[in-house]
Amino acid sequence: MRGDNPPRFVLASSESEFYWRSGADGRLRIQRCGECSRWVHPPGPACPFCHSRRVGPEPVAGTGTVATYTINRKEWIPGFTPPYVFAFVELDEDPTVRIGTNIVDCEIDKVEIGMRVEVLFEESGEWHVPLFRPAGTETS
Amino acid sequence: MSERMERRAVISGAAQSEVGRRLYRTGIDLTVEAALRAVEDAGLTTADIDGVSTYPGFGGSFGGAMGAELHEALRLSLNWRSAGVETAGPLGAVHNAILGVATGLARHVLVFRTVVEGSGGPLRPGSGGGGGGGMAGSAGPFQFMIPYGAASAACWVACYARRHMHDYGTTRTQLGAIAVNGRANAVANPKAIYTDPMTIDDYLAVRMVSDPLCLYDCDVPCDGSTAVVVSHRDYAPDAPAGAVGVNAMGTAIRGRPSWDQFDDLTSMMMRHTAASMWERTELTVDDVDTAQLYDGFSWLTLAWIEAMGFCGKGESGAFVEGGVNIGPDGSVPLNTSGGQLSAGRLHGFGHLHEAVMQLRGAANIQVPGCEVVAVGAGGGPETGCLLLTKGPS
Numbered sequence: 280m281r282g283d284n285p286p287r288f289v290l291a292s293s294e295s296e297f298y299w300r301s302g303a304d305g306r307l308r309i310q311r312c313g314e315c316s317r318w319v320h321p322p323g324p325a326c327p328f329c330h331s332r333r334v335g336p337e338p339v340a341g342t343g344t345v346a347t348y349t350i351n352r353k354e355w356i357p358g359f360t361p362p363y364v365f366a367f368v369e370l371d372e373d374p375t376v377r378i379g380t381n382i383v384d385c386e387i388d389k390v391e392i393g394m395r396v397e398v399l400f401e402e403s404g405e406w407h408v409p410l411f412r413p414a415g416t417e418t419s
Numbered sequence: 420m421s422e423r424m425e426r427r428a429v430i431s432g433a434a435q436s437e438v439g440r441r442l443y444r445t446g447i448d449l450t451v452e453a454a455l456r457a458v459e460d461a462g463l464t465t466a467d468i469d470g471v472s473t474y475p476g477f478g479g480s481f482g483g484a485m486g487a488e489l490h491e492a493l494r495l496s497l498n499w500r501s502a503g504v505e506t507a508g509p510l511g512a513v514h515n516a517i518l519g520v521a522t523g524l525a526r527h528v529l530v531f532r533t534v535v536e537g538s539g540g541p542l543r544p545g546s547g548g549g550g551g552g553g554m555a556g557s558a559g560p561f562q563f564m565i566p567y568g569a570a571s572a573a574c575w576v577a578c579y580a581r582r583h584m585h586d587y588g589t590t591r592t593q594l595g596a597i598a599v600n601g602r603a604n605a606v607a608n609p610k611a612i613y614t615d616p617m618t619i620d621d622y623l624a625v626r627m628v629s630d631p632l633c634l635y636d637c638d639v640p641c642d643g644s645t646a647v648v649v650s651h652r653d654y655a656p657d658a659p660a661g662a663v664g665v666n667a668m669g670t671a672i673r674g675r676p677s678w679d680q681f682d683d684l685t686s687m688m689m690r691h692t693a694a695s696m697w698e699r700t701e702l703t704v705d706d707v708d709t710a711q712l713y714d715g716f717s718w719l720t721l722a723w724i725e726a727m728g729f730c731g732k733g734e735s736g737a738f739v740e741g742g743v744n745i746g747p748d749g750s751v752p753l754n755t756s757g758g759q760l761s762a763g764r765l766h767g768f769g770h771l772h773e774a775v776m777q778l779r780g781a782a783n784i785q786v787p788g789c790e791v792v793a794v795g796a797g798g799g800p801e802t803g804c805l806l807l808t809k810g811p812s
Contacts, residue, residue, distance in 0.1 A: 349581060349631070
C-alpha cells in the first residue's frame with residue numbers, strides 16, 4: 280500500500296491535533312496524565328481516571344504488538360487500493376492504548392496477531408499519519 | 420422478584436411495509452405503510468396512538484424517516500415522542516417506548532425503524548456504514564479509523580472475528596453456519612431478499628470483503644420499515660392478534676463505548692447488555708425457545724450467542740457448526756425468518772418482528788409451543804436486547 284498515497288481523511292479535534300502532527304519529529308506521542316501518569320487514548324479534555332486537567336502529549340517508544348487485524352479486499356474509500364491491512368496495535372507502554380493503523384512494509388499474508396511492530400509516519404498534507412511496520416525493518 | 424417496570428408494557432401490534440432490495444420509495448412512505456398496518460394489527464386507530472418512538476431520528480444519517488414526519492403524516496396527537504441514536508442500539512427505540520408506557524406518559528406508542536439503504540446508493544466514502552462515521556472525515560472516535568481506510572463496520576467487526584478465531588480456534592466453516600442457517604430460513608420468508616439455496620461450500624467460495632469476513636458474512640442493504648405498537652398491559656386482553664409480554668430488557672453499557680477501545684477483542688458490548696437483561700428476570704437461558712440475534716455481520720451473532728449464554732465464552736463456533744443446534748429443530752432455533760444476511764438489513768427490527776410472530780404462533784417457520792424469545796440487536800458499543808413472552812409477563 281505504501282506509495283499509493285491513499286486519501287488520509289484526518290479530521291482532528293483540538294484534543295487530538297497533537298496526535299496527527301506528532302510524527303513531524305519522528306516521534307509518536309500519546310496523551311498522558313500529569314497527576315496519575317496513566318496513558319489516555321483517544322485523547323480527551325481531562326484524565327478519565329483521576330479527572331486532572333493536567334493532561335498532555337508525551338513521547339512513546341512507538342513499538343507495540345498487533346492485537347488483531349483485517350485484510351481489506353474491498354475498496355472502502357476510493358484511492359485505498361486493496362488489499363491492505365487495517366490493524367489494532369497495542370503499545371508497549373500500556374496495552375490498553377490501542378491504535379488503529381495500517382501495517383505496511385510487510386507482505387499482507389505475513390501479518391499475524393502478536394507480531395511486533397514499530398511506528399513510522401506518512402505525510403499527508405499537514406498531518407503525519409502513524410503507520411506501523413514489522414519491528415526492526417531496515418530503512419532504505 | 421419485585422415487579423419490573425418493563426412488565427407493565429406489551430407489544431400489541433407488529434407489521435412491516437413492503438421490503439425489497441431497491442424499492443425507490445421514500446422512507447416516510449414505507450413508514451406510513453408499516454405504521455398503519457401495525458396500528459390495525461393492534462386493534463387500534465391512529466386516534467389511540469399517543470406516543471411515537473424511533474431510531475435514529477433526526478440527525479441519524481442512516482435513518483429512513485423522523486418521528487416528527489410520521490407524527491405529521493398521520494396527524495397524530497401525542498403526549499410523548501422520543502427519537503435518538505444514542506440508545507442501546509436500534510432496540511433502544513423499543514426500550515424508550517416501554518419506558519414511556521411504564522411511566523404513564525403514553526398508553527399506545529408507535530415504534531418504528533425504517534431503512535432506505537438499498538436504494539440510498541452504495542456506501543459513500545467514509546460514511547462508516549453501521550457505525551455512524553462521518554463523511555470524508557470524522558472528528559469523533561472514527562477519526563482514528565477512517566484515515567486508514569477502515570470506513571465500514573465490516574473492517575472493525577472483522578478485527579474481532581479474527582481475534583476470536585485466534586484465541587478460540589473458531590473457523591470460517593463455523594462462522595459460515597450463521598449465513599447458511601439464515602439462508603435456509605429465508606426461503607420460507609416471502610419478504611426475504613435472498614432465497615437461493617446456499618451451502619457451506621458456496622459460503623467458503625465467495626469473495627472476501629474484510630478478511631476473515633466474506634461477502635456472505637455481511638448483511639444486505641434493503642428498503643423497508645418495521646413498526647410495532649407498545650401498549651400498557653391493561654390493553655393485552657383486547658389485542659386481537661394477542662399481546663406479547665416484555666419480561667426483561669437489557670440496556671447496560673458498562674465497558675468503554677467504543678468500537679476500537681472495548682476491553683475484550685473477542686466480545687462486544689452485548690456481553691454487558693445481555694447480562695443486564697438476565698439480572699432483571701427469574702427466567703434463564705434454558706427457558707428460551709428461539710433466539711433472534713443480530714446478524715448485521717455473522718460474527719456479531721456468535722458474540723450474541725455467547726453473551727446470551729447459549730454456550731460458554733469462546734464456544735460459539737462449535738455450538739453453531741453444522742447448524743444443528745441453531746436449526747428449526749435444534750436446541751435454539753436461530754433467526755427463523757432469515758436474519759439480515761438473507762432477509763435484509765432491517766436493523767434489528769426484522770428480528771423483533773419475527774419474535775412477535777413466533778410468540779403469536781404465526782411465524783413462517785414456527786417453533787412449536789414457543790413461549791419465550793430472546794431478541795438482541797446491534798454490535799460494537801451499540802447493543803440492546805429484550806426477553807419477550809407469550810402474553811404479558
